[in-house]
Amino acid sequence: MNINELIWGAVGFLLTVMILSYLIGDNFFFRLAVHVFIGLTGGYLAVLIINQILIPQLMTPLITGSWPEKAWFIVPVLMITLLLLSQIPRFKTIGNIPLAYLLGLTAALAIGGAVFGTLIPQSRAVIAAFDPGRWAVDPENSWFSILDASIMLIGTVSTLSYFHFGRKRNPKNDQEVAPPPMIFKTLSKIGQIFIGITLGAVFAGLFSTSLVALIDRIVFIGQFVAQFFGGG
Amino acid sequence: MTKLICPECSAENDSSAEHCCECGASLTLENLIESSKGEETDGDALNRVSTAETDLPGLLHALKQDGDVTDEHDGSEPSPADDASLPDSEDKEEDRMLPDWLNRIRQRASEEADSAGEIIQKLSAAQENLAKEKRESHHEDFASWIQNVRDEASSSPSENQPIDESEPEVNLKKPVETPEWLNKIRKISGSAHDDLKKESSSYDLGGDSLLQWLMDLEDGKETPEEIPKPSLDDMDYEYEGGEESTPSEHEFDGGVTQEMRIVKKVVPGLIVTREEQAQADQLEATIVDEGASRPLRKPGKRTSSWVMRLFFALLLIGSVSFALFVGDPPQLQERALKDQNQDLLTWASEISPSESLLLIFDYQAGYAQEIMLIATPVLESLVNKEIKITILSSAVTGKLLAQRLLSALEMDETAIFDDLGYFPAATYGAYGLANRDQGTWPLVDLPEPAQKLQAKGFDGILILSDSDESARSWVEQLSALTPETPINLLLTAQAGPLLLPYWESGQVTGMISGISEAAAIEAAGGKETSLPSRWRAHQTGIVMLMIVMLIGAFFVVERTPSDEGRKAS
Amino acid sequence: MKKILPGIIALISGILILAGYFFQDRSGGLLVLLINWGILLISVAGLVGIGYLLQMHIHRLFQHKKGRFFSIILLVSFLITLILGFLFSLESAFFRELILNIQIPVETSLLALLAVILFSSSTRLIKTRGWTPLSIGFLCSAMVFLFLDLGFLQTGTGTLAAELIVLIRRLPLAGARGILLGMALGGLIVGLRVLLLLDRPFGEGK
Secondary structure (H helix, E strand, C coil): CCCHHHHHHHHHHHHHHHHHHHHCCCCCHHHHHHHHHHHHHHHHHHHHHHHHHHHHHHHHHHHHHHHHHHHCCCCHHHHHEEEEHCHHHHHHHHHHHHHHHHHHHHHHHCCCHHHHHHHHHHHHHHCCCCCHHHHCCHHHHHHHHHHHHHHHHHHHHHHHHHHHHCCCCCCCCCCCCCCCCHHHHHHHHHHHHHHHHHHHEEEEHHHHHHHHHHHHHHHHHHHHHHHHHHHC | CCEEEEEEECCCEECCCCECCCCCECCCCCCCCCEEEECCCCHHHHHHHHHHHEEEHHHHHHHCCCCHHHHHHHCCCCCCCHHHHHCCCHHHHHHCCCHHHHHHHHHHHHCCCHHHHHHHHHHHHHHHHHHHHHHHHHHHHHHHHHHHHHHHHCCCCHHHHCCCCHHHHHHHHHHHHHHHHHHHHHHCCHHHHHHHHHHHHHHHHHHHHHHHHHHHHHHHHCCCCCCCCHHHHHHHHHHHHHCCCCCCCCCCCCCCCHHHHHHHHHHHCCCCHHHHHHHHHHHHHHHHHHCCCCCCCCCHHHEEEEEEHHHHHHHHHHHHHHHHCCCCCCCCCCCCCHHHHHHHHHHHCCCCCCCHHHHHHHHHHHHHHHHHHHHHHHHHHHCCCCCCEEEECCCHHHHHHHHHHHHHCCCCCCCCCEEECCCCCCHHHHHHHCCCCCCCCCCCCCCHHHHHHHHCCCEEEEEECCCCCCCCHHHHHHHHHCCCEEEEEECCCCCCCHHHHHCCCCCCEEEEEEEHHHHHHCCCCCCCCCCHHHHHHHHHEEEEHHHHHHHHHHCCCCCCCHHHHHHHH | CCCCHHHHHHHHHHHHHHHHCCCCCHHHHHHHHHHHHHHHHHHHHHHHHHHHHHHHHHHHHHHCCCHEEEHHHHHHHHHHHHHHHHHCCCCHHHHHHHHHHHHHHHHHHHHHHHHHHHHHHHHHHHHHHHCCCCHHHHHHHHHHHHCCCCCCCCCCCCCCHHHHHHHHHHHHHHHHHHHHHHHHHHHHHHHHHHHHCCCCCCCCCC
């Protein structure tokens, strides 16, 4: 173990122990580690934004570019100026213009992504499962394909029914204003089961991911201690 | 101080004004309406509040039932018939200024009990005219009113100054609470006069909302379903609860001053949209919830809580450590690969050296180990094919993690990497990349950075992600805009389940998620790594979790008080 | 005008971006330019956010409020990182090691904490919610998928058991698809409300 590895290993070891000390409750060391982490991440993000985005994509073209090229930057420079000026309370409202631009972009991307990236292809996938041509590929297991397609359809529709966007609720007590139709009630119950199944799978994945992290920390501590005391 | 009320827009003007300050209408004697405000004593104001608070709903209720108002309220309520008892001179002065229709109504009211419906209709007609003009401005007021309410909620009770003009929106929904509020204000010394004036108007507004509702009922309109309004009886009861004094004839004289003041102040209350009403209810519920008492945590409970957590932590860490460090690393057991894993491996094996690949690093530092275990076999098979690899990062530390991951791979010196840099938003980056051609309407002298974003077409895209949300952004945009480019995913176990539909629909060519699938791939012929010992520890941890979950589901004792409190809150 | 102008800007920018889904072959250059402006704005907004964070901690420091020691720690670590970041480049091995050797232990340890908390709270998963279709589905699904991922269960290819396992593995797909469609519908509605100026979040705070 060279000095470089020793130092970084010790830093990692200390930070790991400080964070895991949260197991006995919120304490000084946990907060210390978290604040170091936040400060470092903030600093790194600032460096990243300036070095990777603002300098190469804004400053350099503005300084070295031709005049026609510079003209393309009038709008972003103006909006950046407005955004910065809006931090002064007196000019707070002018920050709405750049925010509106971002909001328009984000809303359009959300619409486009939702429609062309999820709604159409996923709906098509549900329907395509009932294509008899698919069942004919493996005639012996066609019953299985039909069963599979039916379950997918019922699961998808019932899950959507559980959300039931049109349901009106009283915001005071979160009770439904009008009882939903019986078909929605039934589908909603089935949807609950499917959502439960999906969330169960997500939970299994979440625990698996966090367990890998725990194992990694245990391995790291074990290796560091072994190397430190074993002189490895 | 005498004020002139504009007949066109109901704005208040100085007595000396010749034209309305709002709409510019002429304030001639024939047109104007004189409003003698502020000449009342505090006691008068108090009485006025209580009158407005109790009389209007009661009156309307009585009117609605086509009954006699005086009968309904035991003589304590004023009625149009009471106007007859006004002093003659005052009566004549007002009669001269009254619109004809109101005179007719009065006349009818004195003659027949059934004139009530018409009174309401006429009043509402006048109100609606004004409402049309003020609707827009009132709508804007709502946001500021919300802000005011928040500010008031956060300030001390002594600082709570009533009352915004749109206050009645709350009053409409919670009339029962207003007496407390009213009492508080009455206790505030020195500010009673001004406050009570505002209260007066606010109660007028509340009454007018009821009026509007009655109008809707009369017109045969449906009551808004999603906003349950208090029933007529409830309203009656609630307002009666707040009754404090017997109204005098003067207070409800039915004269122009009083009625027109109602018209002016009442208008905003009429324009409560369903959405605004729902927002107000939600806000109110939030405020109530914030003010609700929280169950106190007993110190003993907290202690036992962390003791239990520590116990479980030691149990998990101990068992996992045992599996990690005791015994030799096991041999991974070969098992069937999932279809999505097989698809990704097939794609990786079929990619030819001349092709280009985009690697998107979209994971945080905490997931580096898991991604490394999953991605290493796939990436090593790719980088050694001498394909051109371009890197892009959409996570904060993605760039550094990419450097670390790629430098840990066993690869030839010939591997070529091009770095597109950091994209702060995955959706933006995906959209920009997908629209990489200038198109048939090119922009002249496009600046260099924008051209850089227009990367050349890729033969394949591989996304390394820890989150289903950001990975979904990439998949949605790229599959919508470049459906011909194969997209593959290397994911943490937590991101896998919610992204599986994209593989099933064909938008994603293949995917691997989690250490379990990585272990299966390694067992199927991958290179040996540090995975086996970790995989055994992982299996141990999973088994422990299953045992604990089963015990918890069937044997854990009743709900703890903290759970009850949480559920209640 | 103050309220109309942002709405118009949002509408125009949104429509142009939406047009990219239909006229991609014609307007690629313009779209990339618009996106590039957006990236620049997001970056500056990120810097503004960092500024707020620093302002809050500086305020806490000079107001002698509780926790000012941690504010000092945060500010010092921020400044050190910022200075080193400008002194060394992002490609520097030293800077990379500095960032990753702090970020990886902290983030991984936080995830490890999550594992322990999930483990200890899993005893109360059902008791908190009670026995409902959702909680039953959740428990059964979690148990089955945890077990299947262990890799202990082996079946021959083409057997009925293998087919059943495939079917079971595909069950979450139906719910996941429903959830994705639900989220997409939600995103679509929110996006449309913004573009049609029914919602104007940027108009608040005036």
